[in-house]
Amino acid sequence: MATIAPPNPVQRPQVRREPSAYDALKAHFAAHPEERPKHTNAWDVSRSDIYFDDTWQPIFAEMRKAGPLHYIPESPFGPYWAVVGHKAIQHIEALPEAFSSSWEHGGITILNPLTQEEAEAAGHAPRELPMFIAMDRPQHTGQRRTVAPKFTPSAVTDMETEIRARTSELLDSLPRGVVFDWVDTVSIELTTGMLAILFGFPWEDRRLLTLWSDWAGDTELATVRDLDEMRWSFLQEMGAYFQSLWIERTMDKEPGNDLISMMLHSPAMNQMRPEEFMGNLVLLIVGGNDTTRNTMSGIIHSLDKFPDQRKLFEERPDLIPNAVQECLRMQVPLAHMRRTCTEDTEVFGQTIKAGDKVVLWYISANRDEEVFEDADKLDITRDNARRHLAFGYGIHRCVGARLAELQLKVLLEEMHKRRMRVHVAGDVERVRANFVHGFRKLEVEITTF
Template sequence: MTNPLHSPAFYAGDPYPTFRELRATDPVCWNDTAGFWGLLKYEDVRFVSTNPGLFSSAKGITVPDPSIPNPVLDGSLIFTDPPRHRQLRKLINAGFTRRQVAILEPKLRAFARAALDGLDPGDVEFAEQIAAPLPTRMIAELLGAPDADWERFRTWSDATVGMDDPDVELDTFAALGQLYEYFGELIALRRNGTLTDGDDLLSVLVAAEVDGVRLSDADLLQFCLLLLVAGNETTRNLIALGTLALIEHPDQFRLLRENPGLIGSAVEELLRFTSPVANMTRCATEDVEIRGRLIRAGQYVTMLYGSANRDEEVFGPTAEALDITRNPNPHLAFGCGEHSCLGAQLARLEARVLFEELLTRFEHIELTGAAVRMQATMVPGVRQMPVRLAATVRA
């Protein structure tokens, strides 16, 4: 069946009416153009996510594109299956526990305040001036890179996820080359003893071992790339899309302003409602039947998180509505199973801190032009979002 699930422009627009129709009529649907299965239902996405033996990440995780080889970065955590995946993940798990992430809150709040301190009430570019600085600076901090380099991080990150976007000027492979060269130098400083007392994540990884063997430079570079892209693009997208959703639902925005204690549940609902990561893809390792459809070994299945997070069978008759008081809220915005998002707690904290600081300073935020999304199938981030800010009047 012909459907738009292969199209970057589809994800950069409003995919939800199509998702709703496909959930009702063809929840396990075949895309003729790119040759893959789309999974629209919550339980099907969970089934694939929690069965890595049946559905592998090692042959690609992005929507297939017949015009280019499916990009696979050998050795990267996100492209590995058990047991290697568990070994690699264990190395950095300790740095992303709820307790460890909570320690970062003062620094995060300082970053957020610094970004907002430079803004005057009036017209600003939200995506560039508000949503981007916090997650990018935090990842630079975690990896032990100077704050001054965060703009380069953003450029590399955009080029990596935006290979389908004609407005992204830097070629993806050129960006990867620059990124690897940069982090190669940071790794070398740690390996040769120039930096011996670093407590950043990169220093920890350089000293780490898997089964008695230290990680290679190639392994470390893949970690850096994953953390940069996953930790930057997704959180930036959550902050921008979440704010856009609140602007478009003024009743919910007003409720949040009147009840700042709801920010925690609001972040969860914004994750569900906006699904910053649109999808992930797996490759079937053997013939599997889902809802009467035979998925053959070697075929790709794409888990559509944006659809699963609005599945009426799970979220009820208000599945398409934004409700910042929703409870329970078992969304799949961070995935589940083996490849659930390692930085989920950090993303939650970044979003909570940013919204707390933003709502304290500005009593009104309104769009002054169209929000422009990146042409990308996996993370169609917000590239432009002009807004007008009105300062809070203090008594």
């Protein structure tokens, strides 16, 4: 197991390790149920309960049958276009000048940033969180190129030995004949460990990355002033902690190859404002954590739900690479991304006006029957599984996709070597959110095949 110790220790700031975003949100709405966001439109798919209850599939299917995009005039997040068809999403993603990702136009989630007046009413200045995924060209290009070398095919291949060793060690430590939580024991542990290595983050504090990821990735927190204040304070603590790591890297005699060192020595990123530094940390943490963590859990849930496919996986390990793609299609770790229209544009017969919010529901695109036959069924032999949009599409496609795919492939390979069959054997609890799509708890028991 890797141990990361900084050669030039800098005093770490004091940071909280609780509560989790989930616990804070749950406690608040239990005490104030009247403050839960109200949804009046049947097709307003920003409702977090449909993802928590896993009832989103028929709603999106009905919408896709009626057309690839629909205007939703009312929601707790304001009016928006819901783009639900695979082809329509690809079309919009291929027009980044007409459909902006910039934080200055609203950013990448369905949540609207506070206006100057709203911020003043809340008692603080407008809060900005720029990050390269929430930038347009050319700024996006320069910053993405800074971190991209960490995720090239050769760089990812170089990490495989360590990924396989860590995965093997963890799988060998799992209990047999005992029910335990796969999310906490396996999915979180493997992904936070990988993030710690990528950042050169202190190993003993790696679970802070999960804590901060959850606070950063929940859009519903921002709908309640007290929770939004708490969310922002956690992000500021994250920024202060990483600033101490940044200072350490300035003391290194030679530049390191971790993500912080790469940013420090990049002309495109070494003069970032504190808000921009914090924003890019959020991007890399949420992107590196949620995609892999939720798919690691989704794989187990899907194989258990479709026993014929689990049997095929056990008999045909050569299908593992395709099984990874199919499980990414089924799970879709981020449900949506948002764009803002910059000029009146016609898309599939609908006119989207300049300034309109356009929400790309990847979770729906991956179940589009026009692209994927029998789309609600797991099929690890599916010949077009790679057409999924779990990593997005176009210039903003996930920069760490190859690494996520490798981690998932290694997990399945090492499970197969051990003839490990994982059964769902207890509580299954999903994330109550409209952005991150995954599991909070997945109680399982291990047997052999």
